[in-house]
Amino acid sequence: MNIQIIKEIGIKLNRYCLPLIFNSFLNMLFSSILFAIIGRTSVETIASVEVIDGFFYTFIGILGVSTLAFNMSVSKVEVGTRDFYDYFKSIFSLNFVIGIVAVIFSMMFSGSVLHNFYNFEGKILEIGTIYASIQSVSILLNLVIFSMSNLMKVRKMTKAIFYAGLISSIVQIIISYILVKMIKGDFSAIAISIGSISSLLIEVIAYVYILKDDFAHAFKIKSSKKLELFKKSIPLIFQEILEGSIFQILLIALISKIGYLTLSSYALTTKMTSIALTPMYVYCNALIIFVGEYMRKNKAHHLKILPIITMGITLIFYTLISFLFFIFKFQTVRLFSNIDEVMSFAIQITGFILFFSSFQIFFENTKYALQSLGHSNSVLKITFIINCISIVALYILSRTDFFSIYLIVLVIDCTYLVLGIIFYAIYFENINKTF
Numbered sequence: 001m002n003i004q005i006i007k008e009i010g011i012k013l014n015r016y017c018l019p020l021i022f023n024s025f026l027n028m029l030f031s032s033i034l035f036a037i038i039g040r041t042s043v044e045t046i047a048s049v050e051v052i053d054g055f056f057y058t059f060i061g062i063l064g065v066s067t068l069a070f071n072m073s074v075s076k077v078e079v080g081t082r083d084f085y086d087y088f089k090s091i092f093s094l095n096f097v098i099g100i101v102a103v104i105f106s107m108m109f110s111g112s113v114l115h116n117f118y119n120f121e122g123k124i125l126e127i128g129t130i131y132a133s134i135q136s137v138s139i140l141l142n143l144v145i146f147s148m149s150n151l152m153k154v155r156k157m158t159k160a161i162f163y164a165g166l167i168s169s170i171v172q173i174i175i176s177y178i179l180v181k182m183i184k185g186d187f188s189a190i191a192i193s194i195g196s197i198s199s200l201l202i203e204v205i206a207y208v209y210i211l212k213d214d215f216a217h218a219f220k221i222k223s224s225k226k227l228e229l230f231k232k233s234i235p236l237i238f239q240e241i242l243e244g245s246i247f248q249i250l251l252i253a254l255i256s257k258i259g260y261l262t263l264s265s266y267a268l269t270t271k272m273t274s275i276a277l278t279p280m281y282v283y284c285n286a287l288i289i290f291v292g293e294y295m296r297k298n299k300a301h302h303l304k305i306l307p308i309i310t311m312g313i314t315l316i317f318y319t320l321i322s323f324l325f326f327i328f329k330f331q332t333v334r335l336f337s338n339i340d341e342v343m344s345f346a347i348q349i350t351g352f353i354l355f356f357s358s359f360q361i362f363f364e365n366t367k368y369a370l371q372s373l374g375h376s377n378s379v380l381k382i383t384f385i386i387n388c389i390s391i392v393a394l395y396i397l398s399r400t401d402f403f404s405i406y407l408i409v410l411v412i413d414c415t416y417l418v419l420g421i422i423f424y425a426i427y428f429e430n431i432n433k434t435f
Contacts, residue, residue, distance in 0.1 A: 017279070023165045034173060071285070090226045131191060160210055275325075285362050330347060362420030
């Protein structure tokens with residue numbers, strides 16, 4: 001019976017996740033092509049695009065966390081019911097308002113931020129301000145897309161997401177390439193921003209057309225879940241800030257104490273781990289949908305083994321990709337850098353970092369599973385406490401002679417493992433109590 005359940009869940013998960021994984025890897029491919037176009041313009045354009053895109057990416061990630069709360073809530077109600085459309089209209093309205101406010105603030109203060117925080121001056125400040133003003137529209141468009149794409153995920157329409165993403169990415173490359181040829185010189189960043197906004201608009205139009213019946217149903221009712229979704233989003237936003245900003249800043253600060261060569265080499269190897277971990281985030285998002293579905297159907301045994309199955313599948317993907325990176329580590333490192341010292345040390349630490357980074361898989365899967373049960377506050381508190389202990393321990397160790405990148409990676413990834421064990425124990429206990 002257990003084998004049959006595992007097989008059933010595995011088939012459903014893979015059918016749901018594989019189009020999204022292909023979409024993620026295609027996005028990486030297209031972003032690399034786009035970077036190749038940008039990399040042939042000017043130093044000012046490259047600097048402006050990289051700084052602004054990186055900032056907006058983090059900003060959109062934090063603002064878009066509310067869609068996780070939407071997934072957690074809507075997956076627990078029947079598709080097509082009044083509550084289902086109420087949640088959809090509420091998240092769409094909430095993200096639209098947040099997006100509009102964010103665009104206005106971005107247009108008003110982007111120049112000041114670039115000047116005061118990134119030390120942009122003269123021509124690069126002028127280019128950056130224009131680029132940021134146009135690109136700020138991407139905040140609104142991305143938040144709207146998050147609302148619609150997550151509804152499609154709940155409906156298991158992942159193939160449609162893949163095709164819409166593929167078409168919009170191709171359009172972005174074509175428009176960017178043509179406009180860069182027309183707008184030559186330093187202001188070619190404008191061409192890149194127009195291409196980006198155009199592709200997002202096409203994606204929005206495609207999603208609206210696909211979900212036209214859902215919009216027709218949703219706009220007939222009054223949305224009443226906005227406050228509920230906003231409250232559920234608060235611990236998720238703090239979790240995102242804690243993991244993505246504060247913890248990473250402190251970690252980078254500790255690594256930089258060893259030396260910039262170590263920091264550069266570490267940054268290079270983490271590009272490999274981030275690629276290898278790409279399928280993990282797809283399966284973690286799937287966890288939210290399937291936990292809600294199995295809770296609605298009172299399938300306790302499915303719920304207990306679901307995170308174990310997603311961990312297993314993710315580990316298989318991670319192992320295969322990491323193994324390829326390890327075999328071809330000389331060639332892979334050379335793709336990211338041509339500085340001999342950085343390449344040499346990066347090659348030396350690649351195997352160690354790839355192996356221990358796999359511990360993050362246990363943390364992410366159990367974190368998403370526990371959050372799906374409505375324990376976001378507990379996840380935030382526990383993560384904060386354990387991370388504080390790790391950072392303090394690393395700070396103390398940094399004052400000793402045997403402090404190294406190996407020790408840092410070991411402590412951080414063992415922290416992920418400890419958190420994963422704690423989260424799964426709480427998750428398992430809650431399933432037993434609920435059912």
